[in-house]
Amino acid sequence: MGKFGVIMLALLLSACAKREEPLHQQQLLTFGTLVEISIWGADKSLAQQASSQVGEDLQQMHNDWHAWHDSPLVRMNQALSAGAPVTVPASILPLVQKSITLSRASEGMFNPAVGRLIKLWGFEQDDLPSGPPPDPAAIAALTKQHPGMDDLILDGSQLRSTNPAVQLDFGAIAKGYGVDLAIARLRELGIQNAIINAGGNLRAIGKHGERPWRIGIRNPRGEGVLASIETRGDESILTSGDYERFFEYQGKRYHHIIDPRSGYPATGVISVTVIADDAATADAASTALFVAGPQRWHEIAKKLGITQVMLIDDKGRMVVTPAMAKRIRFEADPPPKVTVAPL
Amino acid sequence: MMTRADCVVVALALALLPYLYFTYWGSSTQGEEVRIMVGGKEQMAISLRQDRRLTIAGALGVNIIDIHDGKARFTTSPCRGKQCIYTGWLGRGGESAACLPNRVSMVVVGREQRFDSVVF
Numbered sequence: 001m002g003k004f005g006v007i008m009l010a011l012l013l014s015a016c017a018k019r020e021e022p023l024h025q026q027q028l029l030t031f032g033t034l035v036e037i038s039i040w041g042a043d044k045s046l047a048q049q050a051s052s053q054v055g056e057d058l059q060q061m062h063n064d065w066h067a068w069h070d071s072p073l074v075r076m077n078q079a080l081s082a083g084a085p086v087t088v089p090a091s092i093l094p095l096v097q098k099s100i101t102l103s104r105a106s107e108g109m110f111n112p113a114v115g116r117l118i119k120l121w122g123f124e125q126d127d128l129p130s131g132p133p134p135d136p137a138a139i140a141a142l143t144k145q146h147p148g149m150d151d152l153i154l155d156g157s158q159l160r161s162t163n164p165a166v167q168l169d170f171g172a173i174a175k176g177y178g179v180d181l182a183i184a185r186l187r188e189l190g191i192q193n194a195i196i197n198a199g200g201n202l203r204a205i206g207k208h209g210e211r212p213w214r215i216g217i218r219n220p221r222g223e224g225v226l227a228s229i230e231t232r233g234d235e236s237i238l239t240s241g242d243y244e245r246f247f248e249y250q251g252k253r254y255h256h257i258i259d260p261r262s263g264y265p266a267t268g269v270i271s272v273t274v275i276a277d278d279a280a281t282a283d284a285a286s287t288a289l290f291v292a293g294p295q296r297w298h299e300i301a302k303k304l305g306i307t308q309v310m311l312i313d314d315k316g317r318m319v320v321t322p323a324m325a326k327r328i329r330f331e332a333d334p335p336p337k338v339t340v341a342p343l
Numbered sequence: 344m345m346t347r348a349d350c351v352v353v354a355l356a357l358a359l360l361p362y363l364y365f366t367y368w369g370s371s372t373q374g375e376e377v378r379i380m381v382g383g384k385e386q387m388a389i390s391l392r393q394d395r396r397l398t399i400a401g402a403l404g405v406n407i408i409d410i411h412d413g414k415a416r417f418t419t420s421p422c423r424g425k426q427c428i429y430t431g432w433l434g435r436g437g438e439s440a441a442c443l444p445n446r447v448s449m450v451v452v453g454r455e456q457r458f459d460s461v462v463f
Binding site: 027028029030032033034036038055126127128129130195197200201202204208213214215216217218222223224225228237238239241243244245246247273 | 378380382383422423424426429430431432433434435437438439441443444446448450456457458459460461462463
């Protein structure tokens with residue numbers, strides 16, 4: 001073996017030593033949630049500066065888009081219920097425009113006009129309600145007024161409502177849209193490889209060095225990770241589930257995804273995961289497909305232009321679209337039984 | 344021809360192999376430590392290798408975090424929703440949980456993250 005062999009061995013062993021990765025990861029409590037920022041390959045001080053800038057941006061959005069504290073949105077809602085025209089603040093206008101488009105495309109399954117209903121259930125706050133569920137008569141009184149985004153007339157930045165029951169709550173799109181703006185901010189600052197995950201609303205750009213970013217999807221029943229997806233360039237991966245925000249009252253679970261038609265938590269589905277180009281669309285679409293339920297989600301996905309979907313129904317059955325089947329890798333061993341359903 | 348010194352080096356290298364396997368490869372995606380944050384500021388980083396119970400004071404009161412068998416979880420919480428407790432055990436690098444009302448969060452860190460981020 002001689003000296004050469006010893007040197008080779010030493011080299012082999014030293015290759016096992018840990019190398020520092022150019023990865024900056026930070027967690028922030030902002031935007032009413034836990035925000036995780038991962039940045040690969042940027043100078044440390046730039047990554048730190050970019051993370052804190054994103055944190056500040058998200059906090060500002062949270063303040064602007066809050067549906068209950070004194071905020072520009074609350075003042076706008078007061079004008080809408082009075083039937084008065086209101087100038088939509090610049091920070092809210094893109095949310096209103098995007099919400100109108102997505103609500104229409106989803107046939108109202110995504111409906112941010114039901115703010116009163118969300119408030120009646122108590123899901124508009126950071127901390128969760130503890131029950132009991134609202135009085136059925138109060139729910140019926142709100143749903144029979146059918147508040148919807150079609151009741152809004154938007155002319156430039158002038159908005160008014162033809163239905164006094166309309167109260168905007170962007171809970172099902174704001175976090176996604178905020179993540180989109182945060183990614184835009186990172187790019188502006190020269191960052192090419194990053195993930196922003198705001199309470200499960202995720203968008204990734206670029207890669208983790210030589211490999212793609214690996215995103216886990218939490219198991220909706222039980223612990224740990226059900227499946228994973230490797231990202232391709234710039235895309236959003238997002239799940240809406242009945243386990244994210246809920247309360248239990250007298251043994252029954254009441255979750256936060258309210259079906260605007262019935263006024264009650266949507267039934268038939270426990271989680272929907274979608275991959276889309278941007279997080280605002282993914283956020284609204286995952287909610288819309290959840291509300292649409294096992295019977296109609298295909299149809300609504302097509303209307304929204306979403307091709308990559310995984311849905312788990314309330315019997316635990318998993319359905320994926322062919323485009324999602326190509327992307328998803330199940331982490332459980334043995335892998336669960338999954339049906340591939342063409343759109 | 345191998346000298347005695349060569350033999351010693353080879354024997355040492357072979358003896359090191361199991362250690363290197365488990366340390367750098369075998370369990371590379373399992374969490375190594377849990378980082379606990381209060382108000383978004385890192386409070387502590389604790390190894391997952393030793394079972395223990397931690398008491399963390401947050402904005403509302405006290406969270407109890409248990410570490411057991413290489414995993415960590417929120418066990419008690421002063422919040423109403425108890426979402427942090429429902430999240431359950433976290434063991435693989437990249438998994439995280441938070442008690443938002445109490446402003447306490449934690450993330451599991453492994454040598455090699457199995458997941459760069461987890462959606463829920």
